[in-house]
Amino acid sequence: MRHRHRDRARQLRRDQTPAEARLWSRLRGRELDGAKFRRQFPIGPYIADFVCLPARLIIEADGGQHGDQTARDEARTRWLESRGYQVLRFWNHDILTDTDTVMNVIAEALHWALHPENTR
Numbered sequence: 001m002r003h004r005h006r007d008r009a010r011q012l013r014r015d016q017t018p019a020e021a022r023l024w025s026r027l028r029g030r031e032l033d034g035a036k037f038r039r040q041f042p043i044g045p046y047i048a049d050f051v052c053l054p055a056r057l058i059i060e061a062d063g064g065q066h067g068d069q070t071a072r073d074e075a076r077t078r079w080l081e082s083r084g085y086q087v088l089r090f091w092n093h094d095i096l097t098d099t100d101t102v103m104n105v106i107a108e109a110l111h112w113a114l115h116p117e118n119t120r
Helices: 002-014 018-030 064-068 070-082 092-097 099-114
Strands: 038-043 046-052 057-062 086-091
Touching: 018 038, 018 046, 018 057, 018 092, 018 099, 046 070, 057 070, 057 092, 057 099, 070 086, 086 092, 086 099, 092 099
Parallel strands: 057 086
Antiparallel strands: 038 046, 046 057
C-alpha cells in the first residue's frame, strides 16, 4: 500500500492542475514565512495536495468534482484534524482568480501555526 501511495503521489505531481501549479509556484522555495511545503504528500490513507509538516498545515485545491463528494471530503478532513493537522480548502476557481487573497489566508494560518506564542 505504501508503494502505491508513493507512486500515486508521483503521478499527481506530474499531472498537477493549473490551480495546483499556481499554488505551488507561490508555496515553493520557503517564500512564505520561511516554511517548507511539500506537494502531493502521503499522510496515512490520504495524499495531501500541499503540506507544511512543522506547522501541521494542509492546503487542498478542490476542483468541481469535490462538489459531489462533500461527505468524503469532510471525513478526510476530520481524520487529518484528529491527527493534529489544520486543513484549508480552496476552490480551484478562487486559486486562479484571486490568488493573493488565497495566499493571505494561507500566510495567516501558517503564521499562527508556526508562532502560537503570539496568540492572544
